[in-house]
Amino acid sequence: LYGASVPLETLPPTTPLRSASAEPARSASLEAAARARIDSALAEISQQDLTVPEQFPSARQRALDGDYKVARAIAGRLLDRLPGYHDVRLLLGRTHAWEGNYNRAREAFHEVLDRDPGYYDTYNALADTELWASRPEAALEATEKGLAKHPGRPSYLVKKAKALLALDRTDSARATVNELEKEDPKNDALSSLKSRIEP
Secondary structure (H helix, E strand, C coil), rough: CCCCCCHHHHHHCHHHHHHHHHHHHHHHHHHHHHHHHHHHHHHHHHCCCCHHHHHHHHHHHHHHHCHHHHHHHHHHHHHHHHHCCCHHHHHHHHHHCCCCCCCHHHHHHHHHHCCCCHHHHHHHHHHHHHHHHHHHHHHHHHHHHHHHHCCHHHHHHHHHHHHHCCCCCCHHHHHHHHHHHHHHHHCCCHHHHHHHCCC
């Protein structure tokens, strides 16, 4: 054991006291690095003098690269300028869902639905989020609402089948997969869904 007179910086890194005291500094350092990346990305976009739709690919690429904070900062700025840009709000929600912040994701998706209840990809995003959150009943509800507005859409049928399988409703899942096969016989998800129904 080390006495109180031993300077903290001389303790081995694995010492609990040093490890615990380093955590706030590490967190502050990560936040500062994220802030610098955000400032840099926003400055770069500002210099290019791009329209809102022209800026969206930058936010999407940052999200796909896993830099969610920067993606959300860009998306937030775009939504300040164009609040009805649904794809930006969906991207914002998806970044929250990918990090497991499901309530924040739902808020973004429901805001899109409040503005445009028929916006196609919102139901996909909402169903994905509910499946990841282990809420198959809510995912099923999202797909049903989507199918009511856009009948026969393969992406909805895939998620509906997944939700039904998670709910152990195999017969309904089989019927949904059959419908999917009629709508889109070359759908990439067909073989995996069939194998889950008939192992």
